[in-house]
Amino acid sequence: MKLLSSYFKEMRIAARGFYFYIELIMAVILLVILLVAVNEESVSKQKEFLYYDMPPAVEDYIIQKEVEKGALKLIEPTEFKMKAVEFEVENRETDELTSYEFEKEIYNLVTYEEWDPDTGKLIKTAYIAETEEQMIRLAFQERKIGATIVIDDSGERAFRYYNQGYETERLVNLLYILHNKLPEVVEASVDNQNVRKLGEVQTLNNRENLVPVMVVFMGSLMGFFIVVAYIFLDKTEGVIRAFAVTPSSVWKYLLSKTMIIITTVLISSSIIAIPVLRGQPNYPLFYLLLIISTFSFAALGLFISSFYDTISKAFGVLYFFMIAMMVPAFSYFIPSFDPLWLRYFPTYPLLQSMKEIIMVSTDAVYVLKTSGIFLAGGLLLFILANYRFKKTLTV
Amino acid sequence: MISVKNLSHSYSNDDKLAVKNISFEIEKGETFGFLGPSGAGKSTTQGVLTGLLKQQDGEVIVAGYDVKKVQNERFNKIGVSFEQSNVYSKLTAKENLDYYAKLFDVPTRDSVELLRLVGLDGKENDMAGEFSKGMKHRLTFARSMLNNPEIWFLDEPTTGLDPAIAATIKDIIKEHAAEGVTSFLTTHNMYIADELCDRVAFIIDGVIKLIDTPKNLKLQYGQKLIDIEYTDNGKIVKETLKTVTEADRRRIGEIVNNHDIQTMHSKEATLEEIFIQVTGRELV
Ligand SMILES: Nc1ncnc2c1ncn2[C@@H]1O[C@H](COP(=O)(O)OP(=O)(O)OP(=O)(O)O)[C@@H](O)[C@H]1O
Ligand SMILES: [Mg+2]
Numbered sequence: 001m002k003l004l005s006s007y008f009k010e011m012r013i014a015a016r017g018f019y020f021y022i023e024l025i026m027a028v029i030l031l032v033i034l035l036v037a038v039n040e041e042s043v044s045k046q047k048e049f050l051y052y053d054m055p056p057a058v059e060d061y062i063i064q065k066e067v068e069k070g071a072l073k074l075i076e077p078t079e080f081k082m083k084a085v086e087f088e089v090e091n092r093e094t095d096e097l098t099s100y101e102f103e104k105e106i107y108n109l110v111t112y113e114e115w116d117p118d119t120g121k122l123i124k125t126a127y128i129a130e131t132e133e134q135m136i137r138l139a140f141q142e143r144k145i146g147a148t149i150v151i152d153d154s155g156e157r158a159f160r161y162y163n164q165g166y167e168t169e170r171l172v173n174l175l176y177i178l179h180n181k182l183p184e185v186v187e188a189s190v191d192n193q194n195v196r197k198l199g200e201v202q203t204l205n206n207r208e209n210l211v212p213v214m215v216v217f218m219g220s221l222m223g224f225f226i227v228v229a230y231i232f233l234d235k236t237e238g239v240i241r242a243f244a245v246t247p248s249s250v251w252k253y254l255l256s257k258t259m260i261i262i263t264t265v266l267i268s269s270s271i272i273a274i275p276v277l278r279g280q281p282n283y284p285l286f287y288l289l290l291i292i293s294t295f296s297f298a299a300l301g302l303f304i305s306s307f308y309d310t311i312s313k314a315f316g317v318l319y320f321f322m323i324a325m326m327v328p329a330f331s332y333f334i335p336s337f338d339p340l341w342l343r344y345f346p347t348y349p350l351l352q353s354m355k356e357i358i359m360v361s362t363d364a365v366y367v368l369k370t371s372g373i374f375l376a377g378g379l380l381l382f383i384l385a386n387y388r389f390k391k392t393l394t395v
Numbered sequence: 396m397i398s399v400k401n402l403s404h405s406y407s408n409d410d411k412l413a414v415k416n417i418s419f420e421i422e423k424g425e426t427f428g429f430l431g432p433s434g435a436g437k438s439t440t441q442g443v444l445t446g447l448l449k450q451q452d453g454e455v456i457v458a459g460y461d462v463k464k465v466q467n468e469r470f471n472k473i474g475v476s477f478e479q480s481n482v483y484s485k486l487t488a489k490e491n492l493d494y495y496a497k498l499f500d501v502p503t504r505d506s507v508e509l510l511r512l513v514g515l516d517g518k519e520n521d522m523a524g525e526f527s528k529g530m531k532h533r534l535t536f537a538r539s540m541l542n543n544p545e546i547w548f549l550d551e552p553t554t555g556l557d558p559a560i561a562a563t564i565k566d567i568i569k570e571h572a573a574e575g576v577t578s579f580l581t582t583h584n585m586y587i588a589d590e591l592c593d594r595v596a597f598i599i600d601g602v603i604k605l606i607d608t609p610k611n612l613k614l615q616y617g618q619k620l621i622d623i624e625y626t627d628n629g630k631i632v633k634e635t636l637k638t639v640t641e642a643d644r645r646r647i648g649e650i651v652n653n654h655d656i657q658t659m660h661s662k663e664a665t666l667e668e669i670f671i672q673v674t675g676r677e678l679v
Contacts, residue, residue, distance in 0.1 A: 005497040013485040238481030242538065245445050245475040246498035247467045393447045 002248040006256035010230075014260050017233075019226050023218070027268035030214050034276055038207045046124040048114075049146040051135035053160075058151065063112075070117040078127060080107040080138060087140055102137055109138075207276055212354030213329055214272050219265045219290050220297040220347055221325055227261050227301040228318060232311040244393050251386045258298040258382075265294045281358045285367050289357065292371045293350050296378030297325075303381045306388035346374070396546055396577040397421040397444065402453035404439050413439040415601040416453070421579060426572045428592030429581040430666070432676060436601040437581035438478055441550050444579065445475050458546050471501045474544030478551045478581075480531035484524025488515055488534055491523055492541060499542045509537040514563055529556050536564060540571075547571065549580040553587055565591060585666035595666070599674045609666055616669040621647060621661050625654035 014020040052059040066072040084104045088097050109127040116123055129135035132148055139146025148160040234240055243253045269290055273281065304321070308314035328348035331337050342348055353370040356363045397420065404414040414436040421427040429437045442448035444455060446462055455462040460469040482491045492506035510519055513533040518526070523534055536552060552568065553561040568591055572578065582588055588595045589609045597604040607615070619638040624631055634650070636643040638661070650656070664672075671677055 002498050005494060009483075009486070009490075009494040012490070013483060016485045237484060238477070238479060239483055241447060241477065242475075242481050242495070242535075243498070244447055245470055245473065246495070247470045247500055248498040249467055391449065 003252045003256060006248070006252055007259050010256050010260045011263070014230075014264070019229055020264055023222055023226065023264050023268050024271070026222070027218065027271040030218075031272050031275060034207050034210060034214075034272065038210060047142060047144045048124050048126045049129055049135045049138040049142070049144060050126050051129045051132045051146075051148045053132060053148045053150045062149075062157070071115055072112045072126070073115060075111050075113055075125075077108050078111045080109060080127075080142075082107055082137065083141060085137065085141065089136060100133065100137065107134065107138070208280070208358060209355075211273055211276055211358060212351050213332060215269045215290065216293070216347055216350050216354050217326070217329070218268050218272070219294040220350065221322055222268075223261045223265050223294040224297040224301040224325070225318065225322065226264070227257055227298040228305045228314065229311065230257055230260070231302065231305040232308075232314070235305075235309060240389070241393055244390075250389050251382075254302055254382070254386055254389060258295055258302070261298045262291055262294045265290060277358055282364070282367075285364060286354075286357045289350070289353055289367060289371050289374075292374045292378065296346075296374045296381065299378045299381035299385055302385035303388065306385055306392055346377075350374070396423045396425075396458060397427075397579060398454070398456040399440075399444070400454040402440070402443060402450075402455060404436075404443055404448060404451055406439075408451070413601055414443070417598070417601075417603045418453075419596055419603065419606055421577060423577055424572070424575040425593045426568070426578040426580060426591055428588040428595040429579070429598055430583065430585060430588045430595050430670065431581075431598035432583055435583075435598045437583075437598060438550055439601075440598075441475075441548050441579065441581055445473065445548055468500065471499055471542060472545045473548065474539035474542060474546070475548045476536045476539035476550060476552055478554070480528070480535040482523045482526075482531055482534050482538070484522065486523060487520045488523055488526070489519040491534060492538055495538050496541050501542055503541045504543060506541075509540060510534075512540075512567060513537045514560060529560060532556065533560065533564070540567075545577060547576050547578045549578060551582055552580065553584065554582070585670060589666045597670055597673055599676055604674050612666065612669050613663060616664065616672055619661050620664060620668075621659065623647065623650055623659050624657040625650055626657060627654055631657060 052062070054062075063072060067074065082102065082105050084102060086099070086101045088099050107129075109129065112126045112128065114123040114126050115121065127138065129138060135146050135148065138144075146161070150158050150160065152158045240250070240253060244250060266287065273286065300321070304317055305314060307317075311318075324345060325347045328342055328345045328351055331339075331342050331348070332351050349370045353367045356367050399420070400418050402414060402417050403412050405412050417440065419427070429440060431437055439448065443450050444457055444462065446465075450463050458469055458472045460466050483494075486494065488510055489506050492509060496503035496506065507516075507519055510516055513536060515530060515533055515537070518530070523531060526534065532555060536549075539547065539549070549568065553564050556564065565587070568578065568580070572591070572593075578591075580587075580592060592609065594606060594608050595612070596606040605612075621636050621638060622633065623636065624633050626632070634646075636647055638644065638647075667677075
């Protein structure tokens, strides 16, 4: 009851202040950017390196058929400056390692655009390598999908993929679904193919791919910063002291603040996520993770603000935390930058979980595990913050 | 109602004490004044008694509750008016009180009536943030009465208020005293202490110098004083002399014999003069 009246009071105050609207306006701006400036297809930037492992006549025949369907369109050849490199490729089935060593050289590759004949939209650009090694090297250097196309026993086309290695089995399977289209083929392919590690798997379009970043930073960063701003507003006004001499407990005061942040974040995230993703995400998981992660970051904000009496004194620490929270975004956008230490930043698993939630085949266990860890950390910080706040009251 | 034994408090948790080993008892229905200059430790004492500051030492019982133990329900019986007003500036006066009322488990007073009582009628729906300092102070004061407290902590209840409003506040405190409310009142204004308090404690540098009723103090320390105004070479001179010391009495005779007396009043020593006598310091 007291918690609820505190919540409604905080909501009323929030609605009369500007932080609340900053967050909502931010959400609307981000949504507009996503819808207007980010091309949903925008896969034109997507590259795929292919090697046709078959007699040239068969290759020509297959490609010619695709060109006639309107699925492939020959464009200018593309030049690739290849760096000197050494790397290993592991065969998933046999665990066999193959080492490669290359000198600096220049490739000139036949280039096709892949079009969807039904919708008439550009899907991606495909570069045809002359040898399988060339294809693997390109995929490795460009951090893109590489595939060898073979004709299997039944005369069907099949793909042998190369990806980075940290994708889950489920994701790898998904790749087959996307590229082979027919589910029956998928089953067979999954069983028969050698799956190797290399390259990056892109299963979300660019617009969708931006949503986890926006939602996570909206929740964690904004939640963190705004709860701190609210607390310092209250500290200046001294209202927490008035609260401390009522039969209500300080934790209810702190929780009511946190609930305001969660409400704001739920609204702003929905503004972004629903129009862009529509029915695609697992919404129960989406909101669960959002509530828990916002709670944790708000608790961190509460804890930090308990050490300072003005926001200007807290600035240095706040900056540090905010920057630290943003770092995992680099790895999110630049897959080649993915050092191990980065995975210990709390926003890293959060970004990955959000991405999982948005994807058609969500790894619910991973998301729930992340949520569990965040909940535990958040509760601990909240308890510490409560203890600190009770200790730092003044007359 | 309030019992304090050997209470000390240090903000830095060391031997730098803001309050040093103080003890006192406050009876039910009593208005107890803490009188002392700025920095004496008045607010610190109130802070420990209200549980805002952690009790470090000694024993403090308020309304039957040991302050050391966390028992929030005791605040149903306690009202606290702060030295520095602390209200939500983004809420109206009425919203401030209505919200606060919901935090108690006991029947609370009507917010509009309370606002009228402190002269804020007509301002119910104005944002507290747009209030003057004195208005905010009155809102803080009004808030402390919401739960009909049995024990009332008043930190400088009239400081910074204009005389008419200060008089209203004093009347409210007197009415509550008549109804049996126990009050702990801090002030550096001896008139307030004299007028409102059943007993006063003189506190300076964290130490209680004495505790007594204003009347006893005046009987004990107050001598009659005489204010004399006379002309000396065409100039008006004013002197205050004691009737008990030999030198002063001789000086009175001298003035009466040699000068033209303009006015001459006898008066009782004020609490402030007694404070200076006892502590050797002024109430600033
Ligand atoms: N938050 C604080 N941190 C450290 N020292 C403090 C703090 N608050 C007060 N003090 C110190 O404690 C002593 C007593 O201060 P206190 O506020 O109790 O005085 P006071 O009698 O209420 O004075 P005033 O009439 O100015 O309100 C002072 O020396 C003051 O400097
Ligand atoms: Mg004070």
